Amino acid sequence: MVIASYLTGALMLAGAVAVVLLRRIAQAAAALIFTFAMLAVLFLLLSADFLFAVQLFLDTVLVGLLVGAAIAMTRVAPEGSASPMNRQAIAAGIVAVAVFILLSGVLIKTAWPLSPWPNLPRTDDIIAGALFGQYVVALEALAVLILAGVAGAVLLGLADEPRARVAPTLPQRERGRRKRRVRPPVSTEIKP
Amino acid sequence: MSVGLPYFLFLSAGLFAVGCFGLLARRHAVAVLMSGQLMFGAAAIALVAFARFGYRDSQPLAGQVFALFVMGTAAVELALGIALLLLVFRQRSTIFVDEFGDR
Numbered sequence A: 001m002v003i004a005s006y007l008t009g010a011l012m013l014a015g016a017v018a019v020v021l022l023r024r025i026a027q028a029a030a031a032l033i034f035t036f037a038m039l040a041v042l043f044l045l046l047s048a049d050f051l052f053a054v055q056l057f058l059d060t061v062l063v064g065l066l067v068g069a070a071i072a073m074t075r076v077a078p079e080g081s082a083s084p085m086n087r088q089a090i091a092a093g094i095v096a097v098a099v100f101i102l103l104s105g106v107l108i109k110t111a112w113p114l115s116p117w118p119n120l121p122r123t124d125d126i127i128a129g130a131l132f133g134q135y136v137v138a139l140e141a142l143a144v145l146i147l148a149g150v151a152g153a154v155l156l157g158l159a160d161e162p163r164a165r166v167a168p169t170l171p172q173r174e175r176g177r178r179k180r181r182v183r184p185p186v187s188t189e190i191k192p
Numbered sequence B: 001m002s003v004g005l006p007y008f009l010f011l012s013a014g015l016f017a018v019g020c021f022g023l024l025a026r027r028h029a030v031a032v033l034m035s036g037q038l039m040f041g042a043a044a045i046a047l048v049a050f051a052r053f054g055y056r057d058s059q060p061l062a063g064q065v066f067a068l069f070v071m072g073t074a075a076v077e078l079a080l081g082i083a084l085l086l087l088v089f090r091q092r093s094t095i096f097v098d099e100f101g102d103r
Helices: A002-021 A026-046 A047-074 A090-109 A124-131 A136-157 A161-166 A170-180 B005-025 B027-054 B062-093
Strands: none
Touching: A002 B027, A026 A047, A026 B027, A047 A124, A047 B062, A090 B005, A124 A136, A124 B062, A136 B005, A136 B027, A136 B062, B005 B027, B027 B062
């Protein structure tokens, strides 16, 4: 158990570093899927069997598919020797280290109130009772958030289409001009 | 010897810091979104660890319930982020965040 926890944690952190540092985005996406798989194993080691299943399906499979689709739809020419990092990489590194030191300092100084684990055989029934009992309002708010997010994503995906329908093509404009042109009437009167 | 709460919280802090670096430093927009997902995962680890090592009969597995909320929010954020990314990509023909404001 101890060795499994340390090994899983180390693999998960290695995968996360690979996500951040790999130049090729497809490889970074594969590293992300690996990191989430290790995260699911970590949930299992923390006696969260239901979350292990959710993490495996939701984050590992679904997020992997979403990210893969996004990479496929935004393919650009190879960067060559361009760096995967932008100009603020050094400042970002300083901020990341500062965040880690700040969080670690809080973790060390706080006296966390611990209690023994009651060795629950399964957790899904307790989570279901909590979701539809004590936390039902938060659950409904999450449902509204998901609905708003999906609606927003669909609307953003359709955002370019109305513009294409409004602008007529050149032959259509020409046909319109020809129809509107009115010929002057031809006089049939015979002049002396 | 057993693994305690501090180990998982340090793991969470480390994963959060790595995601923070990727969010700020990467050029590729999909990599920025993936780094955000790492930060959500770090929060979920901390919540599940608190549920495991700080069990309360009055609020059983509250940490795991909130971890579920975090995972749902992360999925919504990713979907919206990808939709925005595709829109910007169609208009600007670039996927790098430092070139989004160039035109």
